[in-house]
Amino acid sequence: MMKKIYVDGYFLSQKITGVQRYAKQFIENMIDNGYEVTLIAPSNATLDIPGAKKIQSRFKGMFWQQCILPFILLAHGFPPLLSLTGIGPVFYPNKMLAIHDASIYRFPKFFSKTYLLFYRIVYPVSIFFSKALITVSNFSMTELRHFIKMKKKIYVIYNVTSDLVSTDGDKISLLDGVGRYILTVGSLDERKNLKRIVKAFNNSSIKEGYKLIVAGGNSSAFSDIKLECENKNVIFTGYVTDGQLISLYKNASFFVYLSIYEGFGIPPLEALTCDCPVLLADIDVFREVYGDEFKYVNPSDISKISHEMEKFSRLDREKIKQQQQPVISKFSKQNQIVQIYTALSGAFGEKNITVQ
Template sequence: MKYFINGRFLTQKTSGVQRFAREIVKALDKRLSSSGLRDEWVLLAPKGAALDLKLSSIVQRHVGHLSGHPWEQTELFASSRNGRLINLCNSGPVLHGKSLTVIHDAMIFRTPENFSPSYRLVHSTLGRVLARRGHIATVSEFSKRELAETIGAKNVSVIPNSCEHMASILPDEAVLQRLGLVAKGYVLFVGSPTPNKNILRAIEAIKLLGEKAPKFVVVGAAASAVFRADDVTPQNDRVVFTGRLSDEEIVTLYANAAALLFPSLYEGFGIPPLEAMFLGCPVLSSPIEPAREVCGDAALYFDPLDPADMARSIENLAATPDLQTEMIARGHARASEFSWDRSADALLKSVSGL
C-alpha cells in the first residue's frame, strides 16, 4: 500500500497548524521505523520547499512546478492518485477520493467575520467538499462536533495536538531583559490577536488592577492575509506587544510567567494552555469547551466576558502561593496525557480505514 503526505506545510511559516504537521510526521516516522511495516510512505512537497525533516522511513520528494492551492489541486493530486493521501493542514485536492484531511477547527464556519474574504471563500468551500469526498479528522472532541454541525462531516477522527517537543528547545533568557521583564512579574498571552482571542477585555482586566497589575505580555502577530485583526493598541504601559518571537524566546516566557492568560471566546483546541502546563506555567482560562477538554481541573476558569472576573482571577493566583504550586503540579500531570506518539497512532488508525 502506498501512502502520501501533503507536504505543502513545508512552504509555510510555522504556526500551530504547521507545528502539528511537522511533529506528527516525525512521530509517525518513528512509529513506522519501529513497526517493520512494508507500506511505502512518501511526503510530497512543492518545488523549492525545504525538505528539512529528519526522517528515516518516510521518503521526502519534490513534485511539480506550481505552489499553493494550484499545486495541491493539480500536481499533488496527480502524484498521489494511486495511493492514500494525508492532508494535515486544513486543505487538499478535492478530487482525491482516498484522503484524510485534518481540519483543525470550525472557526471559518462559526466566525467567518474573522477572516479575509478570499481566505473565507477558499477554505469554507474546501472544507465542505473535502468532508464529502474523503475522510475528515480534527484535533478535539469539541471540533469534531462543530464540524459535524457546520459542514455535515461524518465519522470524524480525533488526532490531538501535543507539545512535548518543547522539552528540546533551549531557552533564550535574553528575551526577559530585552522586553524589560522580571520572572513572575508578568502574565502571558500567546497567539494571534484576532477577535476570538478576546484581547481587549484582557487588557481591560489588567487596567482594572491598577498599581497592582502585572505586566501583560502579548506574543504573536495576526496573519493579515487570513485574519481580520482586532484594534489592540496598548492602553497603558503595563501591556507589552512583542510580535512574533522565536521558539527559544517563547519557552523562556512560559517558564518565567506568573500565569498564562487564555481569554478566548472560540478555539478548536487550545495549544497555549497545553504548552504552559507542560512548562510549569499556571493557566488562567475562559471556560470554553476545548479549554476544558485540554486542561480539565488543571486551570482556573473565569468569565471571559467580564474583565472584573478576569482581574480577580489574576489577583487571586498572585496572592496564593500554595495555589500556584498546586496548579503547576496539576498542569504537569494533565500535559503528560498528550503525546505526539499517541497522536501518530490515532493517525495510523484513521488512514488504515480509507
C-alpha cells in the same frame, strides 16, 4: 512490514503556528513509530522533518497543491494521502483531511469576507472527495457534525505535549530587566480575545506589579484588529521563534489563554510543558481537554477576567503547577500513535497502508 503514507507538504512553506506544529508533531510521531512518510512539498518549502522522504516540486502555492500535487500522487500509484492543514488537494479522493475546528461556521464575523467565501465554497467539495476527516477534540467533532451534514467518519487525534527545543540564539532580549510578567500567546485575530485580556489587565490592580507580554503576530486572513495600548507595562512581541517562546513560558509568572473559540488550544499545553501555570477561558473544549484541576474564567466578562487574574497572581505557584501537571500525560505520543493507527486503518484499510 512497514506502514507507508504520503503527506501533503503545503504546511512546510508556512511559519510554525498551532496547526503547522500539529502537523509536524503528527509526522514525527509516525516516523518514530516505524511509518515510512513521504512529504510532497512545494518549491518554497523550508521546513525539513528528519526521517521523512521529501519530494519537492518546482511549483508553489495553490497552483502546486491543486494542479501539480494530484499528478505527482497519480505517478506514485494513487497512494493514501494525509492533508493535515488547509484544504488539501480538493479533488483527490484518496485522502484524509484534517479540519481543526468549525470556526468559519460558528463565528463567521471573525474572518474576512474573502477568506470566509473561499473556505465555505471549497471545504464541502474537499470533504466530499475525502475518505474521512481528522479533528483534534471531541468538541470539534461535535461542531463539525453540526455544521457539515455529509456522512463522513471523523477521527479524533489529539495534540501531543510540546517538544519545542530552545537554542542559545533564540534567547529573547526583552526579558532583560522585565521583572514579573503575565504571558498570553496568539495571533491577533478576534477569536484569541486579546483585546479583552489587555483591557482586563489595564483595569486590574496587578498592572503596577506585573507586565503583560502579548506574543504573536497578526494574520492577513482575519479582520483587522488594533490593539492600541498606552500602558508601558503591556508589551507586544509580534511573531516569536520556538526558542523565544520557551523563554517566555519558562519565565512567566503565569499564562493566560482566554480564547472565545478553539478546536483544541495548543498553547496551554506548551505552557504546562514549560512549568508555567495556566488560567483558561471557560469554554467547552478547554473543559474537555484540561479538566477540573484548572482555573477558568468567563472570557467575555472583562471585570471577571481582571478579578481572576488578581486572584491567580496571589495563589501558590508551585501548588498550581502540581495540580495542573498531571494532564500532560493524557497527551502522550504513545496515546496519539494509537489514535493515528486507528484512523489510517479505518479510512484506508490496513493492507493499503502496509508495504513489504
